[in-house]
Amino acid sequence: MDGLSAIILAAGYSSRMGSFKPLLDLGGRTFLARAVEGFRAVGIDDVVVVVGHRGEEVSAAARKMGARAVANPRHDAGMYSSVQAGVSAVGSGRGFFLLPVDCPLVRAETIGRLARRAATAGADVVVPVHRGVRGHPPLLAAAFRDEILAADPPGGLRDLLEAHAGGMLEVDVPDPGTALDADTQEDLAALRAAAAGEDLPSEARCLTLLRESGASDALVAHSTAVASVAAALVTALNERRQYLCVPLVVAGALLHDVARSQPHHAEAGARVLEGLGYGRLAPLVRHHMRLGDAAADELDETQVVYLADKIVQGDRLVGPDVRFEERLERFATDPAARAGVLARRDETRRVLGRVEAVLGRPLDGMAGG
Secondary structure, three states: OOOEEEEEEEOOOOOOOOOOHHHOEEOOEEHHHHHHHHHHOOOOOOEEEEEEOEHHHHHHHHHHOOOEEEEOOOHHHOHHHHHHHHHHOOOOOOEEEEEEOOOOOOOHHHHHHHHHHHHHHOOOEEEEEEOOEEOOOOEEOOOHHHHHHHOOOOOOHHHHHHOOHHHEEEEEOOOHHHHOOOOOHHHHHHHHHHHOOOOOOOHHHHHHHHHHOOOOHHHHHHHHHHHHHHHHHHHHHHOOOOOOOHHHHHHHHHOOOOOOOOOOHHHHHHHHHHHOOOOOOHHHHHOOOOOHHHOOOOOOHHHHHHHHHHOEEOOEEOOHHHHHHHHHHHOOOOHHHHHHHHHHHHHHHHHHHHHHHHHOOOOOOOOOO
């Protein structure tokens, strides 16, 4: 494939809602803004917004966010006509996500996971599943383009996808936003409640949280250095189509030691963030010392933060061997502690190997030898 695009369907009347959904406020940002930002956060820059009702307003908002607006002159004919309008605007060699604008809380890291699984599994259709329920957005292979443009199934896109169920890959995701949409005012209230826990802290907010936790200047410098390395890693990986969420990685790296002064600080830090409403960050902090069950074969944001922390000593980039050699010397007479250090070293080497395999080069130069 020639890369991935995203199609956001925003052409309807919002008649059941009674308010125009694309431009409705949801925690300080519109439905449309949240939908566009989710794709752009993982490096999907070709975002197509299909417009119809109040098309000029939605087009202007889409362009302001860096998305393309495509008019569907047949939007009265229903959503499938908007799917066709969006697909016709996507290059013939590109796979594409399809997301209704009223499903705005899909996490960027979920989009990235679907993209990576599609690349490794070679599935025609990839859909997220949360607690046994299929949700949005499906990711369709480029081969679907001609079939969608030629077809007019009675049940719309659902019928077309069911006809290809044999080639469908379901991916379990810890993301309730995949199954949350809004057709009524009651749905909107539920979305607004959910949105309160989905936003990520800004870099300034992260630094404030560190200071409020009692972090020393040295710890702030270390956290900032880890964040800088993590951002460089995720940028390089995304250039190789890994579709990782940059804001999530940066925030997780800045806050990985937010509870450093407490016993079992990784777990303590995760709980602090959950209590503050930053539940999306908790897994990155919880696993920054040991990946454990987060050590999947597929690279993700948690592993990037874990690796960045292991190749930074103080505020200096050194590479993992330096960090672990020092610890092995420190625990030379403690077999149990040494075993733990060796396990972390092996885990780090596996993650480093995955990163280097994607990049096609070693990180030795990056770590200064």
